[in-house]
Amino acid sequence: DIVMTQSPDSLAVSLGERATINCKSSQSVLYNSNNKNYLAWYQQKPGQPPKLLIYWASTRESGVPDRFSGSGSGTDFTLTISSLQAEDVAVYYCQQYYSTPPITFGQGTRLEIK
Amino acid sequence: QLQLQESGPGLVKPSETLSLTCNVSGGSISSNSYYWGWIRQPPGKGLEWIGSIYYSGSTYHNPSLKSRVTTSVDTSKNQFSLKLTSVTAADTAVYYCARHSNYGRPGGATPDYWGQGTLVTVSS
Numbered sequence: 001d002i003v004m005t006q007s008p009d010s011l012a013v014s015l016g017e018r019a020t021i022n023c024k025s026s027q028s029v030l031y032n033s034n035n036k037n038y039l040a041w042y043q044q045k046p047g048q049p050p051k052l053l054i055y056w057a058s059t060r061e062s063g064v065p066d067r068f069s070g071s072g073s074g075t076d077f078t079l080t081i082s083s084l085q086a087e088d089v090a091v092y093y094c095q096q097y098y099s100t101p102p103i104t105f106g107q108g109t110r111l112e113i114k
Numbered sequence: 115q116l117q118l119q120e121s122g123p124g125l126v127k128p129s130e131t132l133s134l135t136c137n138v139s140g141g142s143i144s145s146n147s148y149y150w151g152w153i154r155q156p157p158g159k160g161l162e163w164i165g166s167i168y169y170s171g172s173t174y175h176n177p178s179l180k181s182r183v184t185t186s187v188d189t190s191k192n193q194f195s196l197k198l199t200s201v202t203a204a205d206t207a208v209y210y211c212a213r214h215s216n217y218g219r220p221g222g223a224t225p226d227y228w229g230q231g232t233l234v235t236v237s238s
Contacts, residue, residue: 105164
């Protein structure tokens with residue numbers, strides 16, 4: 001199985017500031033034939049199921065604010081929130097779908113307001 | 115609007131079988147664009163993919179759960195189900211059902227629609 005490791009485990013950022021979450025995969029999730037990274041990001045608020053934010057490493061799901069962006073390739077990826085809003089407080093997970101089954105998730109990064 | 119709803123017992127005794135059903139509304143489970151799967155989350159912990167099923171009946175499971183998992187689909191009722199045998203306290207979790215985009219990945223790629231989840235506690 002591909003192991004996904006996120007850093008940091010928790011993060012506190014001031015409102016309006018940039019938040020950056022990192023994700024590293026134990027092997028490349030870049031499929032050379034189509035040059036796509038099989039990597040997604042999710043947001044989970046307390047008491048709610050996870051919500052898909054980004055897939056193909058950088059494609060925002062419909063309705064996701066453009067302050068959320070994804071970048072990276074191969075084994076190293078980043079989720080960036082350009083200007084943190086109060087409603088962005090959540091746990092964020094990365095997930096690979098390059099080698100399935102199983103799909104695998106990172107351990108999560110808790111984002112709070114400083 | 116697609117909706118998924120889990121149902122089943124909230125309490126299961128150790129060594130018994132956990133059984134859950136996911137009812138899908140607002141869309142057909144008989145689509146070749148999606149897989150239908152299960153993901154769980156122990157209290158205060160991260161996400162673990164359990165398995166998924168295609169409308170044709172093809173199944174895919176997490177090897178970590180070995181042979182304890184069975185998934186099935188009932189297209190006439192637009193629902194799919196999970197059975198997990200020989201449960202222990204370690205199986206206590208919120209269980210989510212979710213639609214998975216296909217993207218040509220065996221078992222599915224990205225869970226994009228989720229149920230609200232149901233807490234299953236394993237205890238005598």
